Amino acid sequence: MNIAVDTKERILTTARELFHGRSYADVGIKEICTEAQVQKGSFYHFFPSKRDLAMAVIDDMADDWAHGFVAEAFDEALPPIERLDYMVDAVYYWQKAAKNLEGRMPGCLFGNLALEISTRDEVIRARINAIFTKASDRFHEALEQAVEQGDMPPLDTQATATAMLAYLEGVILLAKTRNDPEVVRELGPAIKSIRIELKTPN
Amino acid sequence: MNIAVDTKERILTTARELFHGRSYADVGIKEICTEAQVQKGSFYHFFPSKRDLAMAVIDDMADDWAHGFVAEAFDEALPPIERLDYMVDAVYYWQKAAKNLEGRMPGCLFGNLALEISTRDEVIRARINAIFTKASDRFHEALEQAVEQGDMPPLDTQATATAMLAYLEGVILLAKTRNDPEVVRELGPAIKSIRIELKTPN
DNA sequence: ATAGCACTTGACCGACCGGTCATCTATTTT
DNA sequence: AAAATAGATGACCGGTCGGTCAAGTGCTAT
Numbered sequence A, B: 001m002n003i004a005v006d007t008k009e010r011i012l013t014t015a016r017e018l019f020h021g022r023s024y025a026d027v028g029i030k031e032i033c034t035e036a037q038v039q040k041g042s043f044y045h046f047f048p049s050k051r052d053l054a055m056a057v058i059d060d061m062a063d064d065w066a067h068g069f070v071a072e073a074f075d076e077a078l079p080p081i082e083r084l085d086y087m088v089d090a091v092y093y094w095q096k097a098a099k100n101l102e103g104r105m106p107g108c109l110f111g112n113l114a115l116e117i118s119t120r121d122e123v124i125r126a127r128i129n130a131i132f133t134k135a136s137d138r139f140h141e142a143l144e145q146a147v148e149q150g151d152m153p154p155l156d157t158q159a160t161a162t163a164m165l166a167y168l169e170g171v172i173l174l175a176k177t178r179n180d181p182e183v184v185r186e187l188g189p190a191i192k193s194i195r196i197e198l199k200t201p202n
Numbered sequence C: 001a002t003a004g005c006a007c008t009t010g011a012c013c014g015a016c017c018g019g020t021c022a023t024c025t026a027t028t029t030t
Numbered sequence D: 001a002a003a004a005t006a007g008a009t010g011a012c013c014g015g016t017c018g019g020t021c022a023a024g025t026g027c028t029a030t
Helices: A002-021 A027-038 A041-044 A050-067 A068-071 A080-102 A110-116 A122-148 A157-178 A181-192 B001-019 B029-036 B042-045 B052-069 B070-071 B080-102 B109-116 B122-148 B157-178 B183-193
Strands: none
Touching: A002 A027, A002 A041, A002 B157, A027 A050, A027 B109, A041 B052, A050 A068, A050 A080, A050 A110, A050 A122, A068 A080, A068 A110, A068 B029, A080 A122, A080 A157, A080 A181, A110 A122, A110 B029, A110 B109, A110 B157, A122 A157, A122 B157, A157 A181, A157 B029, A157 B122, A157 B157, A157 B183, A181 B157, B001 B042, B001 B052, B001 B109, B001 B122, B029 B042, B029 B052, B052 B070, B052 B109, B052 B122, B070 B080, B070 B122, B080 B122, B080 B157, B080 B183, B109 B122, B122 B157
16 A cells, blocks of 8 residues: 555656646656656556546645645735735745746746636636636635734725736746746745725715 | 648648647547648648647747737837736636637636646747737836836836736636636736835835 | 455557658649 | 649648556555
């Protein structure tokens, strides 16, 4: 059982790295198996299809994300607005490290996969969408607290949270297209300037 | 010559639609040929490779873009700030129309291709990057004029312009992931709230 | 001891991929 | 009229793709 978990884990992390570094379509199962030192038959013992592997990778990454630097960034102990900066910083350092290692900025795995396969696979699309919603919820909490504590004038916290997530994804997209993590550092902090006003009842 | 131009044009527009609606890797040359009613040999008479086709599609789209609704949106006759709203509106209606036709939101072709192949093809990456820079220049002009006319307090127009483009791309990414063009309408207008201050000399 | 089971192995499969090419057709050039 | 040229045709190619499978291996539970 130990060996099996290990094998499955090895497939998962390898696939994650390869998908993130290139793309879903560009990485074949053969390559994943070679890199992970697993036989093809073994691969199909653990994953019924490449598509299922993709879903597992997404879930795996979402877990790591949620319990990793997203949890750190949105730590309740931090002042709400600082959480935004923390998040931007975390993205910056991560992308920079990845670029130093591989020479290329991988961007956001979720954003990448969303644009690549969400038009073809409704289930995967919904999965990534759910992850985005969760991420947006973190922003939402922070904004609510910021308003509550008077650090920010009242605003539509829900919509603004989503807008901030969109901005972050957009910044990562642009940075990846320039292959330059510094874009994240330059543009990232402006996330705090984004505002969507409350709908005035009329 | 007339026939040839026609054939080439047919390949180009078909490929554009298919790449935009799905992805680069997902669309084969065979499919493009069938859809465009062109024989495979004919295809390779006009394009040396699939990659060259991709570049031609990118250039084609960039042209249409620059002379189409981007030109309209950033019309010098419009008040600078209205141009931003015009651009957002144009994206919204375009995406909505596309979704009504095909059932799925295609997003931005450049954003899609950037995330899909920019890690694999340096030339294509640079090409898309150049297009983004051009688009950002339009935002920059508008911001410069807005500041000049006193519609906006002074700010780092260059960085803010890039940030606005990033935001727009991010909004499209999120909308595509939700498969809901309304996201563009809801979040889009907040593009005007983005600000990056001038670096204070010290 | 043995039966069962999780896991491994690697040869194998048909389909499809991007791309080639000899051959044909129609138009233009001389 | 002949030659040259641009374009069209579709059979064909090697390679790779995702996926299958029968035969093994080694641990575990009875």
